Amino acid sequence: MEAGVIISDLIEIKDMVFYRGERVIFNGLCMSVAENAVTSIIGPSGTGKTTLLRLIGGQLVPASGTVRVMGENVSKLSRAGLFELRKKMGLLFQSSALFTDLTVYENVAFSLRVHTDLSDSLIHNLVLMKLNSVGLRGARDLMPSQLSGGMARRIALARAIAMDPALIMYDEPFTGQDPIAMGVVVSLIRALNDALSMTSLLVSHDIYETMSISDKIYILSDGVAIASGSPEELQANQTEKVVQFLNGLPDGPVPFHYPADEFVNDILGATH
Amino acid sequence: MSIRTTEIIVGAFVLACGLALAFLAVRVSGVDLEGNRDAIMLSARFDEVGGLSSRAKVSMAGVTIGRVIDIDIDTEFGEAIVTMAIDGRLSKLSLDTGARILTEGVLGGKYVGLIPGADEEYLVSGDVIVDTQGAILLENLIGEFVTGAGSK
Amino acid sequence: MIRLLRILGQIALGRFAQIGRASIMWGSALNSLPKTSDARLFIDQIYVIGVKSLILIVMSAFSIGAVLALQFYTQLVRFGAEEAVGVGVAMVLLRELGPVVTALLFAGRAGSAITAEIGLMNATDQLSSMEMMGVDPLKRIVAPRLWAGFFCLPMLAIIFSAVGIWSSGLVGVDWLGIESVGFWAGMLDTVELWEDIGKGIVKTLVFALIVTWIAVFQGYDSEPTSEGISSATTRTVIFSSVAVLTLDFFLTLVMYGDF
Known part of the structure; x- marks a missing residue:
């Protein structure tokens, strides 16, 4: 209610705690995503970056703390309210997650058909517009199985922006792409954000690409944000962990080894 | 498409x-999709119906002409009252038509057989057939045979 | 000892949770159907689930009817009661084999396919992405399949019984030379619309409910890995078969009662 007054922050996460089984994924995470900006979350694999997106989308519920999206407390929403909220969000899955039984065209048209009563010709125009913006208007009659990974990701992007969402979230948009496709995706994210005045939230561990398009970056480690700021501020940050992550050093405060006994003990069978 | x-x-x-x-x-x-619109409803009293089921067929000269609809007991005389629906085309069943309970083959089910009479007047819906012969029970037959053989 | 109890307790709680999730899924999926826009999804599923199982059902029914006719004939001809073949086959098919065999074949053919399809959708994030697009997969994916399964199985069972009886007539009358009138008249006398055909259909409705529920839930709840999908598919076939056979006993007990 009170957040309805000022919503310059589209997403607000406060003291969020989340467990997966016995493991702590988030331990009092605080962060916010400003409207119309590209905000990125980087961090080593396994820090729950994808989990974070699902928490924001309401597919997971935090153990404590709040996740507010567009002023609404996501975990307190009813099922119907949640689906209403999700119509204003787009999420680009790492695996693209296209509907394999539908053509490219129908994939992009899917949410338009379900959520709106637009006429077929209007939907046709909208779909071609979205496909054109990702440069794949010519691929409209292909099936998802006929697409390369990079093309599939761009189609998924077109599908995610079909309803002109206020917020779009990208889950590892750069992984598994060849350099050209990666360049295409990088520029698309920035261009779409500015052209459609959306808010973008990006989750990645590709530091270089992420730095190049983000307005603000959070570095996650051990369930909390260890640093945040614009790319320039982070470059200037001399905290050990930040330096290790940004420069890709194999060992440091974020250890190379998964917690285990001393190798010598293990190999000599001293334990067990 | x-x-x-x-x-x-x-x-x-x-x-x-x-x-x-x-x-x-x-x-x-x-x-019966045509229903029983014109069926003639007849009933008959038997001393024994042993094994006759409702929905058993009613036949005359070997041709099925109707079905048993209901089997009830006369509480006063201890007789079975069998109600049958007969094909409406058989409007000329004479008053002295007889009814017997017969068995189809050795192991077959029981059915009602009608025997044409000679009377000038005809049965109409709701009439009762008087000339009846109940089911012959195998046990009784054997019993009679045994006692009959013993007495000779 | 205490550790064993703890493990058993955890397994039991896991089962309860699973049943709970299955019930919630059932409830929220069925909460929603009566919308005309969903009719097309439903018809598509009838095609996938029902029509595509038809060939299997017809072929099995044909051979089962023929075999039943042969077996009844060899036994009954010794008593000169070969005309009772018709009644025997009709009763067995309508009351038991029609509903049960159709349900088992259905579990193997359509049930496993439903599980694999939904499982794969789950594994490739298609269900999640649908959710994130503000479309409830329970309504879009689960509900049409549940309803289509519920309608298709009884229809298939009716076709199964009809084809089986017809093929037994083919074998009995046209080949073994049972007298045609006696063969069919025997059925007419004995088989009753509600008692035999109607109660058989009631059975298939129960089976339809349980088999599609198991199939859809196993897919929906499967581990998102290839191993998870394969074991979910296996579970669908096993659970539904056991459920059908067990339920059949109790349904027979209740419906034809008096034991």
Whole structure:
């Protein structure tokens, strides 16, 4: 209610705690995503970056703390309210997650058909517009199985922006792409954000690409944000962990080894 | 385009199911679709119906002409009252028509056989057949045979 | 000892949770159907689930009817009661084999396919992405399949019984030379619309409910890995078969009662 007054922050996460089984994924995470900006979350694999997106989308519920999206407390929403909220969000899955039984065209048209009563010709125009913006208007009659990974990701992007969402979230948009496709995706994210005045939230561990398009970056480690700021501020940050992550050093405060006994003990069978 | 074909095929599937159900109902369970509009309802009193089921057939000269509808007991005289629906075309069954309970083959079910009479007057719906012969029970036959053989 | 109890307790709680999730899924999926826009999804599923199982059902019914006719004939001809073949086959098919065999074949053919399809959708994030697009997969994916399964199985069972009886007639009358009138008249006398055909259909409705529920839930709840999908598919076939056979006993007990 009170957040309805000022919503310059589209997403607000406060003291969020989340467990997966016995493991702590988030331990009092605080962060916010400003409207119309590209905000990125980087961090080593396994820090729950994808989990974070699902928490924001309401597919997971935090153990404590709040996740507010567009002023609404996501975990307190009813099922119907949640689906209403999700119509204003787009999420680009790492695996693209296209509907394999539908053509490219129908994939992009899917949410338009379900959520709106637009006429077929209007939907046709909208779909071609979205496909054109990702440069794949010519691929409209292909099936998802006929697409390369990079093309599939761009189609998924077109599908995610079909309803002109206020917020779009990208889950590892750069992984598994060849350099050209990666360049295409990088520029698309920035261009779409500015052209459609959306808010973008990006989750990645590709530091270089992420730095190049983000307005603000959070570095996650051990369930909390260890640093945040614009790319320039982070470059200037001399905290050990930040330096290790940004420069890709194999060992440091974020250890190379998964917690285990001393190798010598293990190999000599001293334990067990 | 492909949706159209799907719809047609599904329609054909539902139709096939309807036909199958109709086949089961008419050919197998013998539901009379024409109903019993003009049927003549007759009843007959038997001293013994042993094994006759409702829905058993009623035949005359070996031709099925109707069905048993109800079997009840006369609480006063201890007789069985069998109500039958007879094909409406048989409007000229004479008053002294007889009814017997017969067995189809050795192991077959029981049915009611009507024997034509000679009277000038005809049975109408609601009449009672007087000339009846109940079911012959195998146990009684054997019993009679044993006692009859013993007494000779 | 205490550790064993703890493990058993955890397994039991896991089962309860699973049943709970299955019930919630069932409830929220069925909460929603009566919308005309969903009719097309439903018809598509009838095509996939029902029509595509038809060939299997017809072929099995044909051979089962023929075999039943042969077996009844060899036994009954010794008593000169070969005309009772018709009644025997009709009763067995309508009351038991029609509903049960159709349900088992259905579990193997359509049930496993439903599980694999939904499982794969789950594994490739298609269900999640649908959710994130504000479309409830329970309504879009699960509900049409549940309803289509519920309608298709009884229809298939009716076709199964009809084809089986017809093929037994083919074998009995046209080949073994049972007198045609006696063969069919025997059925007419004995088989009753509600008692035999109707109660058989009631059985298939129960089976339809349980088999599609198991199939859809196993897919929906499967581990998102290839191993998870394969074991979910296996579970669908096993659970539904056991459920059908067990339920059949109790349904027979209740419906034809008096034991």
